[in-house]
Amino acid sequence: MGWCAPALAPAADGPVGGDAEPWPVPTARDRERSRQAFQRIALVLRHPRCMNCHTGAEFPRQGDTRQRHQQLVVRGDFNQGAPGMPCVGCHLGTNSPDGRVPGAARWQMAPRSMGWEQLKTDRALCEAFVDKSKNGKRDARAIVEHINHDPLVQWAWMPGERQPPAIGREEFHALVRLWARTGAECPRD
Numbered sequence: 533m534g535w536c537a538p539a540l541a542p543a544a545d546g547p548v549g550g551d552a553e554p555w556p557v558p559t560a561r562d563r564e565r566s567r568q569a570f571q572r573i574a575l576v577l578r579h580p581r582c583m584n585c586h587t588g589a590e591f592p593r594q595g596d597t598r599q600r601h602q603q604l605v606v607r608g609d610f611n612q613g614a615p616g617m618p619c620v621g622c623h624l625g626t627n628s629p630d631g632r633v634p635g636a637a638r639w640q641m642a643p644r645s646m647g648w649e650q651l652k653t654d655r656a657l658c659e660a661f662v663d664k665s666k667n668g669k670r671d672a673r674a675i676v677e678h679i680n681h682d683p684l685v686q687w688a689w690m691p692g693e694r695q696p697p698a699i700g701r702e703e704f705h706a707l708v709r710l711w712a713r714t715g716a717e718c719p720r721d
């Protein structure tokens with residue numbers, strides 16, 4: 533880092549999407565809105581564009597049918613594939629020009645603790661999503677940050693020849709923010 537670079541320059545769109553100030557204490561009505569927001573969030577989390585990486589299996593999945601990844605690709609010790617066949621050997625920083633091979637920075641599987649496919653109810657999915665022992669020690673604010681900025685999350689809305697989730701990216705960002713600011717509640721079932 534050069535000493536003329538400004539220290540801690542805010543990101544172009546402001547800290548955590550303008551969310552750095554303290555959040556208001558949620559009312560009971562807010563908490564109910566939060567639960568409802570998560571039910572829509574879950575529709576995206578369960579979409580193949582997310583779930584193909586967020587599996588508990590020892591391999592990623594592919595396609596809308598969520599079949600096992602071809603070429604015997606495996607998770608490997610660090611979620612980055614086998615030593616001789618790393619994910620980034622085929623998945624580059626952007627999609628291939630024909631849109632067939634997905635690409636985004638540091639392509640890799642989500643860790644086992646972030647495997648969501650076996651969680652059948654929205655409540656179970658939400659509880660894993662907010663559990664700091666599973667989610668990379670993220671609080672609600674850090675989850676918002678990840679959703680807004682992580683390249684692998686954004687990729688789901690520029691998936692090459694595949695379909696993105698039905699809820700648009702901006703709407704999804706807004707939903708997650710609403711959910712977080714209204715208490716980061718989990719649905720009752």
Ligand code: HEC
Nearest residue numbers: 581582585639640641642643646661667668678684685688
């Ligand atoms: C190419 C694989 C890949 C895809 C596609 C992907 N993720 Fe992830 N995801 C990861 C990895 C790897 C991590 C762990 C990153 C970390 O902890 O820093 C992660 C972590 C997360 C986390 C933080 C953990 C948690 O439980 O809160 C969230 C939230 C998340 N992803 C949401 C999504 C959503 C939403 C989508 C689809 C719109 C998606 N991801 C698509 C690989 C992927």
Ligand code: HEC
Nearest residue numbers: 581584592594595605606612613617618619622632640641
């Ligand atoms: C030998 C090359 C190769 C390796 C290694 C590889 N992939 Fe792939 N991957 C592909 C190709 C090609 C496709 C597109 C397949 C198609 O749709 O026809 C693909 C598709 C995918 C998809 C499907 C996206 C979707 O939503 O349908 C995911 C997820 C994925 N790979 C994750 C990974 C992960 C994670 C690793 C490392 C553990 C990995 N891949 C290793 C070549 C590879």
